[in-house]
Amino acid sequence: MNRANLWKTRWLALGTGTISLAFAIGITAQVQTDTSVSRGAASKTVTVEKGTVVSVNGNDLVVKMSDGTLRHFANVPDSTRVSVDGQQLGIHDLKPGMTLQRTITTTTTPKVITTTQNVTGKVWYVQPPSSVILTLEDGTNQKFTIPKGQQFNVNGQMTDAWGLKKGMTVTATKVVEEPMTVVAQQRKLTGVMPPPPPPPPPDVPILIVVAVPVAPAAPVTTAEAAPAPTLPKTASQLPLLGVLGAISLLAGIGLRIRRQMS
Numbered sequence: 267m268n269r270a271n272l273w274k275t276r277w278l279a280l281g282t283g284t285i286s287l288a289f290a291i292g293i294t295a296q297v298q299t300d301t302s303v304s305r306g307a308a309s310k311t312v313t314v315e316k317g318t319v320v321s322v323n324g325n326d327l328v329v330k331m332s333d334g335t336l337r338h339f340a341n342v343p344d345s346t347r348v349s350v351d352g353q354q355l356g357i358h359d360l361k362p363g364m365t366l367q368r369t370i371t372t373t374t375t376p377k378v379i380t381t382t383q384n385v386t387g388k389v390w391y392v393q394p395p396s397s398v399i400l401t402l403e404d405g406t407n408q409k410f411t412i413p414k415g416q417q418f419n420v421n422g423q424m425t426d427a428w429g430l431k432k433g434m435t436v437t438a439t440k441v442v443e444e445p446m447t448v449v450a451q452q453r454k455l456t457g458v459m460p461p462p463p464p465p466p467p468p469d470v471p472i473l474i475v476v477a478v479p480v481a482p483a484a485p486v487t488t489a490e491a492a493p494a495p496t497l498p499k500t501a502s503q504l505p506l507l508g509v510l511g512a513i514s515l516l517a518g519i520g521l522r523i524r525r526q527m528s
Contacts, residue, residue: 297383297384297385297408298383298384298385299381299382299383299384300381300382300383300384301379301380301381301382302379302380302382303377303378303379303380304377304378304380305375305376305377306375306376306377307376308373308374308375309373309374310371310372310373310374311371311372311374312369312370312371312372313369313370313372314367314368314369314370315331315332315367315368315370316331316332316365316366316367316368317329317330317331317332317337317365317366318330318363318364318365318366319360319361319362319363319364319365319366320336320362321362322357322358322360322361322362325340325341325342325343325344325357326338326339326340326341326342327339327342327357327360329366342357343357344356344357344358346455347455348360348366348455348456348457349454349455349456349457350364350456350457350458350459351458351459355457360457361459361460362460363460364457364458364459364460365457365458365460366455366456366457367455367456367457367458368453368454368455369453369454369455369456370451370452370453371451371452371453371454372449372450372451373449373450373451373452374447374448374449375447375448375449375450376445376446376447376448377445377446377447377448378443378444378445378446379443379444379446380441380442380443380444381440381441381442381443381444382439382440382441382442383439383440383441383442384437384438384439385400385402385410385437385438385440386402386403386435386436386437386438387400387401387402387403387408387435387436388400388401388433388434388435388436389430389431389432389433389434389435389436390407390432391432392427392430392431392432394412394426394427394428394430395412395414395426395427395428396411396412396427397409397410397411397412398410398412398427398430400436410438412427413440416438416440417438418430418436418437418438419436419437419438420434420435420436421435
């Protein structure tokens, strides 16, 4: 490589670096760019979580969920609000026993961002198939990266990067479609105050004492006080009958002896 070609190569490298910088700074002013957004059908999912407040300690909240598990919400912001009976309550207004319900609505929307860039210029330098330097209408040079499969319109004829020559006036359109999904969540927190405690039972005395006047007792006489004692019925009439029989027998024997002596 002779000295002239060496300086030419260095000058091209320096020029390319300068043009790249100019492209980075001024491309939005030199290239016409149109952006359009197309959206698909949105889908929604609703998640409902319920729980009962167990304890509130500063900005820390412990809730017993409907499935019986305990969840600890640490450092709940003071800006968090709970709608209870039309009132907006903060973390410090929550009480144990309150029922909380959080409704999360998630909206998923697919969309495609289409970016169209139109550029017209004269080929100043081309390095197929990766890049081309164009001289734009305002006289500035800008470097463009050639996407794979990019076609250029040269006097009504379509060609690729290999068909570009210095001095050609070309028009190129670059279309980039970027699909993406937008997810948005809306959270609503509501609550119900705990039921009031049952009223205390009425004052019903456990033991009722009623004083009943007692009439004075009548005086007791000696006879009434000490009735005659009765003997226990332990004797039988059989001994008496035996004595009477013996007396009758003796009387009969006596009469018989008396008759014999007379």
